[in-house]
Amino acid sequence: MSKVQVAVLGATGMIGQRFVQLLEGHPWFEMEGLYASERSEGKRLGEVNKVKDHAFMQETLSRRIEQIDIAKISKGCRVAFSGLPSDIAKDYEAKLSEAGVAVFSNAASHRMREDVPIIIPEVNSEHLEIVRTQPTYAKGGFIVTNANCSTTGLAAPLKAIQGAFGLEQVVVSTYQAVSGAGYPGVPSLDILGNVVPHIKGEEEKMEAEAVKILGTYRDGRIIDAGFQILASCARVPVHDGHLEALVVRTAKDATAEEYAKAMREFRGEPQHLELPTAPKVPIIVREEADRPQPLWDVNAGEPARAKGMAVTVGRVRKKDKYLKFFLLSHNTIRGGAGGSVINAELAYAKRMLR
């Protein structure tokens, strides 16, 4: 069976380069072309490479980058992965879906549209149905988004807890890596030996996206989940991996061990469908006193293709009636390109890529 031809948009950015890394040797998808703005046209990926997983990228360093051309892409590809910046993503992604291309986007532009789902397939694979209500769906074109990098880490652990105990309140503080701001992104003068307690729009995104992702799909609509969420976001001098401190109140009280067990044993649709990029264990619960840590746990996930796709949870503990824990996920893999790739795998498995 021949592979699905796919395009990578924004191939010169942090997320775009992760797309190339994750699609290299993919069993279902084949990169037809790498696309970016006029500025990068004609360059080789190697010239603009900013992802340090050297060995992984070696083979693909010589791929050439083309200017984004809707007609050409829609002719050659059924799928486009978008790592475009939000300001230009909106227009390009809309045009591609009109041209019959299934767009899996990492940009925020269309996330809050009523007919566009934010998919994290472990959590809300049934939301994918809503793309059938998009006007372009008949032509084979539609838009699926993945969540913001800081929301992504939350989703599976909260789903596991929601399923077992019901969710009432979530307070989350983030320790976010600099790669989340892209390249060049955060100036070193701002972050060396410092913490910046502000990431523009991030708290609002987390709060809005979390209740949508964990919401209920019914009668062609997504109804936001009913829990309260309060987010505080800060940038720390770390390369990759968003750490988050969680305080959660559930409807039904439980012990720390019961909460940990619910997360440890949680499995979702990607695990049942054995999607190629799905980690066997989506939530890894560590017992050590001082984990998860970005340096140690950012690439968690097995098998090899799922490296960086698992969420690591640690320090699961109780205070009064509240559950406290820390979680870590890879912001440009699970919370970026990998999130879009696994969404496309879900759509493929559900035969929605025509």
Next chain:
Amino acid sequence: MSKVQVAVLGATGMIGQRFVQLLEGHPWFEMEGLYASERSEGKRLGEVNKVKDHAFMQETLSRRIEQIDIAKISKGCRVAFSGLPSDIAKDYEAKLSEAGVAVFSNAASHRMREDVPIIIPEVNSEHLEIVRTQPTYAKGGFIVTNANCSTTGLAAPLKAIQGAFGLEQVVVSTYQAVSGAGYPGVPSLDILGNVVPHIKGEEEKMEAEAVKILGTYRDGRIIDAGFQILASCARVPVHDGHLEALVVRTAKDATAEEYAKAMREFRGEPQHLELPTAPKVPIIVREEADRPQPLWDVNAGEPARAKGMAVTVGRVRKKDKYLKFFLLSHNTIRGGAGGSVINAELAYAKRMLR
């Protein structure tokens, strides 16, 4: 009027060195001697100096360090400032108070004793009365502690809010500097480009100390404040300055601006008494989108003697019925040596140093 002779215990540590810095040229106190463990005896302070505020320390670098000798200290000093590690602090501090010395301690050893107050004079100067119930008080000896470095930053902002609106729930996540662990402290291999979501005993200390400090002094006892507090503590690669993300629910709802105003206009006993180390404005509320930051705000506080004694608050905002803000305070000045010094100033002003 002659100055009060004081001893510095643990003079070779991070806190001890800050004591020396803050007592240099003090209008009321004069360093009689610097004391530390046998290991450091005979060394000069300059040989062990690890505080980088070079200009400040220059004059005192040649002071010699002696071994701790209770008899000698109690003969020459009415006051001892203790930067001793907790394990040895317990014994030494008890012996000194028995020998008639007023001990102002930065160690945790005696903090939870019923007759020992944890004083942050802006917040609970009236708790100082409780030292009169200590068995050694008749001889002039007693123990006063200051709070853990991460609790200290919280205290004044929470007091301001408590006073104006009543406190129901506090959720706090910390971004703590490496100097909080002393020297050598945190190995660079653990923290370079990393965050460690665990500091032994820290969350428990914050949770227990905060309700004691903000509690009520009545009939010779301190009654813990009634609000709930949930803390998550993490270490970040920053030299000095503990940043904290706060989510607070008050008894009486208010707007973000009302909360900010209550903190901005807050003044305490040290401001009324014009204590030498008291900052004129104890809580500095910043309007910028991205403050406070350790690099910029750690030394906040005026006049010069109060550098590092003010707490900086920023991003005061509302979500649902919750107040959210960030705060920053200097962990080895306000949350360390400076905390003890201002406590001694309070006791001096109240004529309790006999």
Next chain:
Amino acid sequence: MSKVQVAVLGATGMIGQRFVQLLEGHPWFEMEGLYASERSEGKRLGEVNKVKDHAFMQETLSRRIEQIDIAKISKGCRVAFSGLPSDIAKDYEAKLSEAGVAVFSNAASHRMREDVPIIIPEVNSEHLEIVRTQPTYAKGGFIVTNANCSTTGLAAPLKAIQGAFGLEQVVVSTYQAVSGAGYPGVPSLDILGNVVPHIKGEEEKMEAEAVKILGTYRDGRIIDAGFQILASCARVPVHDGHLEALVVRTAKDATAEEYAKAMREFRGEPQHLELPTAPKVPIIVREEADRPQPLWDVNAGEPARAKGMAVTVGRVRKKDKYLKFFLLSHNTIRGGAGGSVINAELAYAKRMLR
């Protein structure tokens, strides 16, 4: 006597902001205006401030920035301090000198012109004479440059050694701070936990400038010094302060102590003239095994106005017939704005500002 009115060009950059810091309360100069590109016009300095020496800057944060206007500047100021980027410095500085303004520039644009001196007044104050050969000098306008930030640190120690023992060969490797690249400058993704062994054009500048600065002024010309210099430049994750490792062969052999003594006792014209920004001791030689270090020594220099103006030297040692040592200097003060300010003070003291 009224002060000399001065303009600061490029006031929104790293160097421009240091100019403001250093000129605040200057005994001879008074800031008439702050100028920058159109983009910053109308902003206040506080809005663009990126220098963390908060206390110092407080008073000046409200100064307004104007667009660069040659006619207006030349009407109101006899002196302009330029922190402009090299590409636009060339033209603006030339026009200002034509308009009769004495320009003290931190940009590289005019440094290698035959009639423009690179002045480090401790080293080559006599080179200032060459400005009399500039065509605009009759009108009172001329251009004086200071050296590249990495060359500056070298100059005084090499001069001290050259004077006492003669210089034959200098091999220098640098460990340069990120502030040397301005703001936003070095992306954090490139330098966190990393070293970048390349700074565009830096090695060439060091090699060309060092022999010019240490050259001989004779008959209206500067003749390059005859020693060989070989530079390797790298960027390290440090905020401020360029550290350099030196290996030097002198004409006359000496002991490590003799070399150290020559540097320690070295004094130059600024010390004799007691220029306001001159450090009393221009080269501070440390005896400790592990100094100089950026964190500890970057602000060396006394009195207060000379903070960051001294060079710190350490680990003076011999191997075979070679002298080895490390040096550190503040790259945006001594190697930036402070270098221009002390040059203007020299010109003022020599009555060349008419």
Next chain:
Amino acid sequence: MSKVQVAVLGATGMIGQRFVQLLEGHPWFEMEGLYASERSEGKRLGEVNKVKDHAFMQETLSRRIEQIDIAKISKGCRVAFSGLPSDIAKDYEAKLSEAGVAVFSNAASHRMREDVPIIIPEVNSEHLEIVRTQPTYAKGGFIVTNANCSTTGLAAPLKAIQGAFGLEQVVVSTYQAVSGAGYPGVPSLDILGNVVPHIKGEEEKMEAEAVKILGTYRDGRIIDAGFQILASCARVPVHDGHLEALVVRTAKDATAEEYAKAMREFRGEPQHLELPTAPKVPIIVREEADRPQPLWDVNAGEPARAKGMAVTVGRVRKKDKYLKFFLLSHNTIRGGAGGSVINAELAYAKRMLR
């Protein structure tokens, strides 16, 4: 053919853990046991693990650590790999060789003994012959050392140049990673945002070892090479990878391209013998303007087993008659455990392990 049983000494340290990583699945060697000081006895490797290459180490995390027992080791093992600290290495390694064990040591203790070679097999595999002069050789016991981590990077590039053009002078400055100091090693307070221009004994080791390694083996003795070497060593806030800036004068002058070619095409005995841990290309010469960098190049080396075993060279350029370049090598793999492993492979291939 059964594998050679080997012991790992000092298994809880940085180097010891790298030994375990590199010996996992080795085609010729099998770990019989992990040994360390009394303090670690009975612990599992996972409890003390400080090497972040998580995936690699997973399988071995449950291995138990035993106390060092010469009799037990010599009974079960023909080979011991030593990652012991220098102070205790001297005695243990001597005893093991007396007990008939071939010791491949990373410690400095025996390096300068006349009958102990410092082997970097690409450079001086013939020096291995000298172990035949060790008094214990008849019993099968001997000691082979690898070089200090900062010397190791130098060796192959200098050998390539020495062979083609002759070496006269080498000036080297280092930018060394914190893992070189072991764990806990460098305190974060000393190195965050800082550079420390001193590593005890390091410059002396580099200077003494380099001329021994590149020396000539003749008549049972090693005669030091005749070139001059001048080293300056500094620690930078980098996890792994020592970067070095080189300035070299050769006997025969050549162009930058000729120097680069000599290094690029250099192959040594490990490449000819196809030793398991040998990189196919021992010196990787990069053409980019800004390489090598620790973050990008530290793990250079192919195939998978040789990851971190190649030296990366970049910025090969000329100034006057001097060659300048930067090099990078992994300090705990190539410059640590990997260096000992490849030495043991060489001895195995030469049938010296009896």
